[in-house]
Amino acid sequence: MRLKIIRVAIFGLFVLIALGLFYTQVIQGQYFARLSTNNRIRVVPVEGWRGQLKDHNGKVLADNRLSYDVMVTPQEIQSTALSSKDSSGLREEEGGESLFRFLGQVLAVDPKAVAQRYSRGKTAPFVPVVVAQDISKEQAIVIEENRYRFPSVLVQESYRRFYPLGENSAHLLGYVGKISTAQRELSDEYGYSMQSIVGHSGVEEYYDSYLRGEAGGVQIEVNSRGQQVRLLGFREAQKGQDITLTIDSDLQQDALELIAQRPGAVVVMDMDSGEVLGLVSSPGFDPNVFVGSRPPGEIGQLFSNPLAPVLNRTIQGAFPPGSVFKVVMAIAGLHTQKIIPDTTFICPGFYQLKRAVFRCTHVHGAQNLIGGLAHSCNVYFYNVGLRLGSETISRYARWMGLGEKTSIDLPYEEDGLIPGREQRALEGKGGWRAGDTLNMSIGQGEIQVTPLQLARLMATVARNGVIVQPHVIKAIGDTPVNQFSYERRVKIDETIFETVRQGLRAAVTDEAGTAHVTDIPGLFLAGKTGTAQTSGGKKTHAWFAGYAKGKNRNIAFCILLEHGGSSFNACLMARDLFSRMMAKNIL
Amino acid sequence: MQRDIEKKIWLYTILIIGFGLVALYSASFENVRVSQQVFYDQLVFAGLGLSVMYVISRVDYRHFYDTAYIFYALNILLLILVLYGGRDALGARRWIEIGGINFQPSELTKFLVILMLARYFSKRRPMFLFDLTEKIEVILLEIVFPFALAGISMYLIFKQPDLGTAILLFGIFVIMLFAGRLKMRYIGGFLALVMIMIPFGWHFLKPYQKDRLLVFLNPNIDPLGAGYTVIQSKIAVGSGKIFGKGWLAGTQNQLNFLPERHTDFIFSVIGEEWGLAGALLLVFFYVQLINCGLEIAEHMKDKFGMLAATGVVAMLALQAAINIGMVIGLFPVVGITLPFVSYGRTSFLVFALMLGFLINISRRRTVF
Numbered sequence: 019m020r021l022k023i024i025r026v027a028i029f030g031l032f033v034l035i036a037l038g039l040f041y042t043q044v045i046q047g048q049y050f051a052r053l054s055t056n057n058r059i060r061v062v063p064v065e066g067w068r069g070q071l072k073d074h075n076g077k078v079l080a081d082n083r084l085s086y087d088v089m090v091t092p093q094e095i096q097s098t099a100l101s102s103k104d105s106s107g108l109r110e111e112e113g114g115e116s117l118f119r120f121l122g123q124v125l126a127v128d129p130k131a132v133a134q135r136y137s138r139g140k141t142a143p144f145v146p147v148v149v150a151q152d153i154s155k156e157q158a159i160v161i162e163e164n165r166y167r168f169p170s171v172l173v174q175e176s177y178r179r180f181y182p183l184g185e186n187s188a189h190l191l192g193y194v195g196k197i198s199t200a201q202r203e204l205s206d207e208y209g210y211s212m213q214s215i216v217g218h219s220g221v222e223e224y225y226d227s228y229l230r231g232e233a234g235g236v237q238i239e240v241n242s243r244g245q246q247v248r249l250l251g252f253r254e255a256q257k258g259q260d261i262t263l264t265i266d267s268d269l270q271q272d273a274l275e276l277i278a279q280r281p282g283a284v285v286v287m288d289m290d291s292g293e294v295l296g297l298v299s300s301p302g303f304d305p306n307v308f309v310g311s312r313p314p315g316e317i318g319q320l321f322s323n324p325l326a327p328v329l330n331r332t333i334q335g336a337f338p339p340g341s342v343f344k345v346v347m348a349i350a351g352l353h354t355q356k357i358i359p360d361t362t363f364i365c366p367g368f369y370q371l372k373r374a375v376f377r378c379t380h381v382h383g384a385q386n387l388i389g390g391l392a393h394s395c396n397v398y399f400y401n402v403g404l405r406l407g408s409e410t411i412s413r414y415a416r417w418m419g420l421g422e423k424t425s426i427d428l429p430y431e432e433d434g435l436i437p438g439r440e441q442r443a444l445e446g447k448g449g450w451r452a453g454d455t456l457n458m459s460i461g462q463g464e465i466q467v468t469p470l471q472l473a474r475l476m477a478t479v480a481r482n483g484v485i486v487q488p489h490v491i492k493a494i495g496d497t498p499v500n501q502f503s504y505e506r507r508v509k510i511d512e513t514i515f516e517t518v519r520q521g522l523r524a525a526v527t528d529e530a531g532t533a534h535v536t537d538i539p540g541l542f543l544a545g546k547t548g549t550a551q552t553s554g555g556k557k558t559h560a561w562f563a564g565y566a567k568g569k570n571r572n573i574a575f576c577i578l579l580e581h582g583g584s585s586f587n588a589c590l591m592a593r594d595l596f597s598r599m600m601a602k603n604i605l
Numbered sequence: 606m607q608r609d610i611e612k613k614i615w616l617y618t619i620l621i622i623g624f625g626l627v628a629l630y631s632a633s634f635e636n637v638r639v640s641q642q643v644f645y646d647q648l649v650f651a652g653l654g655l656s657v658m659y660v661i662s663r664v665d666y667r668h669f670y671d672t673a674y675i676f677y678a679l680n681i682l683l684l685i686l687v688l689y690g691g692r693d694a695l696g697a698r699r700w701i702e703i704g705g706i707n708f709q710p711s712e713l714t715k716f717l718v719i720l721m722l723a724r725y726f727s728k729r730r731p732m733f734l735f736d737l738t739e740k741i742e743v744i745l746l747e748i749v750f751p752f753a754l755a756g757i758s759m760y761l762i763f764k765q766p767d768l769g770t771a772i773l774l775f776g777i778f779v780i781m782l783f784a785g786r787l788k789m790r791y792i793g794g795f796l797a798l799v800m801i802m803i804p805f806g807w808h809f810l811k812p813y814q815k816d817r818l819l820v821f822l823n824p825n826i827d828p829l830g831a832g833y834t835v836i837q838s839k840i841a842v843g844s845g846k847i848f849g850k851g852w853l854a855g856t857q858n859q860l861n862f863l864p865e866r867h868t869d870f871i872f873s874v875i876g877e878e879w880g881l882a883g884a885l886l887l888v889f890f891y892v893q894l895i896n897c898g899l900e901i902a903e904h905m906k907d908k909f910g911m912l913a914a915t916g917v918v919a920m921l922a923l924q925a926a927i928n929i930g931m932v933i934g935l936f937p938v939v940g941i942t943l944p945f946v947s948y949g950r951t952s953f954l955v956f957a958l959m960l961g962f963l964i965n966i967s968r969r970r971t972v973f
Contacts, residue, residue: 020784024915025899028922032892035929036885042843042933043881050843057840058856241860 066231069258192220264293340550343461391521403459477574547585568605625946654957661961719916769939842876849880
C-alpha cells in the first residue's frame with residue numbers, strides 16, 4: 019500500500035516535470051527562442067561621421083579626426099588568469115595588475131589610475147570598460163602589438179569631433195557629446211541611441227539631424243564572452259552632410275582679439291540678407307575641451323566660472339540697452355506724431371519730476387531730435403517718453419522686434435524683456451510710475467534686450483522698416499538654404515527712418531557726437547551708443563550698435579562690453595574692428 | 606518475469622547512458638571551455654560502470670546486509686577526511702584523492718545510507734536496555750536513533766557545503782520511514798518539527814546558498830550572478846521548442862552561454878538540441894527504469910530488500926526529477942547530478958552500484 023503511494027507520488031513528480039517541459043518548450047518556446055537569438059546576435063553600432071562645418075569662405079570650423087580608445091573586457095582578464103593552471107583568487111588580480119602596469123607604462127600614467135578607471139567603469143563581465151581615451155597612434159600600435167599578452171585589451175577606433183580653430187566660433191558652433199536624457203526622449207524615433215554623440219548648443223545642436231551621419235553597424239554572432247564568432251551582416255555608416263555657415267572666421271578672429279577676454283558680445287550681420295558674419299561672445303572657451311580627453315575638471319571649470327564663458331551673450335545674454343533704446347523712442351515719437359524732427363527740448367543737465375531728479379550726461383541746451391540722438395541727450399527723450407506713455411513705448415519696442423526671439427537658427431535664444439504696466443501687474447511688482455517711464459525712455463530699468471536684437475533693429479532702421487531674419491546657415495551640402503530670405507516689414511513711413519538715420523549718422527560725424535571716434539575715412543557708418551547703468555554698483559555696460567555701408571557689403575552691428583564702462587570703449591573696439599574688416603575686404 | 610525486469614533495467618540504463626554520451630559529446634564539441642576529454646572520460650566510465658553493475662548484480666546479496674553498518678561507518682570517516690584534507694573546487698570541499706583518483710565520498714554516502722537504513726528498519730537493530738513506555742520507544746527507535754545515524758553524514762555533507770545532497774539524503778530518510786510502515790502520525794509529527802526548525806536553519810546557510818534559494822524565487826534579481834545559470838538554461842531548454850535545434854547546433858550550448866553544462870546542467874543541452882521530444886524521451890527512460898525498481902520493491906518478500914530497493918528507486922527518481930526541475934526553473938539550483946548523464950565519475954559509478962544492487966535483489970527474492 020505504502021509503495022503504491024510512493025509510486026503515485028513519483029509519477030506525479032514526473033508528470034509535473036513533463037508539464038514543466040511542455041510549458042517551457044512549447045508555450046514559452048517562442049519567447050525563449052527570441053531570447054536565445056538576442057543572446058548570440060549583437061549589433062555593434064558604428065556612428066556615422068558628422069558633417070563638417072565651414073565658414074562662408076570654405077574654411078573648416080569643425081572636422082573629424084580618428085581617435086583611439088583603450089578598452090578592457092573584465093571577463094578576459096579573469097579567463098587569462100584561470101588558464102594559468104590554478105584557479106585561486108590571487109591569480110585573477112595578478113592578471114589585472116600586470117595589465118595595468120603595462121598600460122600605465124605605455125600611456126605614461128600611473129597604473130593605479132588606470133586600475134581605478136577600470137574598477138569604476140566595470141558594469142558587467144562582458145562589457146568592455148574604457149580605461150583611456152584618445153591615445154596617440156603610436157601608443158595604439160604598441161598596445162595592439164602586445165595583445166597576444168593581454169587578450170583582454172582592445173583598441174577601439176572612432177571618429178572624434180575636432181575644432182581646428184579652437185575658440186574662434188565656439189558659441190556659434192556648440193560642441194558634441196553624449197546624448198542627454200531629455201534629448202533622447204525627444205528624438206527616440208529618429209534613430210538616436212543611448213550611445214549617440216549629438217550636438218549640444220549652437221549649430222551642432224540646431225542642425226544635428228543634418229550633421230549626424232547615419233549610423234551603420236555590424237551584426238555579429240557572439241559567444242557568451244561577447245567575442246565575435248562570425249560576421250552576419252554589415253551596413254556602412256553614412257557621413258552626415260556638410261554645412262556652410264554665413265560666418266567669416268577671419269572676422270571672428272579679429273573680434274576675439276579685440277575684445278581680448280573682456281566679457282561682451284559682437285554681432286555683425288549683413289543687413290540686406292540677414293546673414294550673420296560675426297557672432298562672438300566673450301569670454302570664450304575651446305570646444306575641443308568637450309570632445310577631447312582633457313581632465314574632466316576642465317569642463318566643470320567652464321560651467322562654474324562666474325564669467326559664464328559657455329553662455330552665448332549674443333543671443334542668450336539679456337541686458338538693458340541704455341541709450342541705444344532712444345532709436346525706438348525717436349521712431350515711436352515721430353510715428354505717433356507726438357514730436358516732429360524739429361521738436362526742441364531744453365536740456366539743463368537734469369529733469370525734475372516732482373521731487374525726483376533725473377540726470378543727463380551733460381548740459382546739452384536746446385536739442386532737436388537729430389541732436390538728441392547724436393548727443394544722446396537723456397532730457398530730450400524723457401520729454402518724448404512722457405508724451406508717449408509707457409504702453410506706447412512698449413508697443414513700439416515690440417514692433418521693432420525687441421524683447422522677443424529673433425528666431426535665428428541657433429538654440430536657446432532668449433527673449434529679453436519689455437516692461438510695462440501689464441507685466442508689472444502680472445509679476446506682482448507693484449504699480450507703474452512716471453519715473454519708470456522716464457527710465458524706460460533711456461533704456462534703463464527692467465528692460466532687457468539681446469545684442470542680436472539691437473543689431474537687427476539697426477538693420478531695420480537702415481532698411482526703412484524691413485525686419486530681416488538673422489541666420490547663420492548658408493548651405494547644406496551643395497544646396498543653398500533660402501528659407502531665411504523671408505522678410506517682415508513694419509509699416510512706418512520712410513521719412514521717419516530717414517530722420518532717425520540722420521541722427522545716427524550725426525552721432526558719428528558730428529564733432530560732439532557720442533560715436534565720433536568711429537568716423538573712419540571711406541566708411542559710411544551710423545550708430546547709437548549706450549552706457550547702461552547696472553545695479554549692484556558694478557560698472558556700466560558699454561554699447562555701440564549701428565550700421566555701415568562698405569565697399570563690399572552693408573552691415574548692421576552691435577557691440578557690447580559687459581560692465582565695460584563708457585560706451586566710448588565699445589566705439590573704440592568698433593573702429594578697430596571695422597578698420598581690420600576693410601583691410602581684409604570683408605566690409 | 607524476473608528475467609524480463611533485469612533485461613529492462615539493462616536496456617533503459619544503457620539507453621540513458623547513451624543519451625548522456627551524445628549530449629556530452631555536443632557539450633564538449635570543439636570547445637575551449639569544456640574539454641573533449643570530458644566525453645572520453647565519461648565513455649571510459651560508462652564501460653567501467655556497466656562492468657561494476659554486472660559484478661555487483663552477481664555477488665552474494667547477504668554481503669550487503671552484513672557490511673551495511675561497517676561501510677557506512679567507514680564512509681563517515683571518509684567524509685570527515687574530506688572536510689579536513691579534501692580538495693577544493695568551486696568554493697566547496699567534496700573530493701579526496703585516493704591513489705591518484707579523485708573521489709567524492711558524499712556520492713557513495715547516498716547508497717550506503719540506503720543500505721544502513723534498510724538494515725536498521727528491517728528490525729535487526731541494536732538493543733537498548735532502557736525501560737520505556739511504548740510510545741517513547743517507538744519515537745526513539747524508529748525516528749530519533751536512525752535519524753541521528755543518517756544525520757551524521759547529512760551534517761558532514763552539509764558542511765562541505767553541499768546542501769543539495771544533504772536535503773536529498775533527508776528526503777530518502779523520510780521516504781524510507783514511510784516505506785517502513787511507520788505510523789503516519791509519527792512521520793507527520795517529525796516533519797512538522799523539521800518545518801518549525803527551517804527558519805532557524807536559514808542562519809546556518811552559506812551566503813551563496815541563501816543567494817541560490819532567493820534566486821530560485823526570482824532569477825532576475827541577479828541576472829549575472831547566481832541567476833545567470835538558471836536564466837541561460839531556461840533560455841536553452843525553451844528555445845529548443847518541440848524538436849530542438851539539432852545535435853551540435855544548440856547556440857546556447859555551442860557559444861558557451863551555459864555554464865556547468867557538462868555536469869549539473871547537461872539537461873539544458875538535451876532540451877536545446879533535442880527539444881521537447883528528446884527531453885520527454887529521456888524522462889520516459891527514467892520513468893521506465895523507476896518502474897522496474899518499484900516492481901522489484903513490491904515483489905520483495907523481505908523487508909531489507911524492499912526498503913533498499915525503495916531507497917534506490919527514490920534516489921534515482923528524486924535526482925532525475927530535481928535535476929531536470931532545476932534546469933527549467935521549477936526547483937532551486939542545488940547541485941544535484943542527472944543520473945548517468947551528468948559528467949561526474951563518482952556519481953556515475955555509485956548509480957551503477959545501486960542499479961547493480963537492484964538487479965541483484967531482483968534475482969534473489971529472499972535473504973534468509
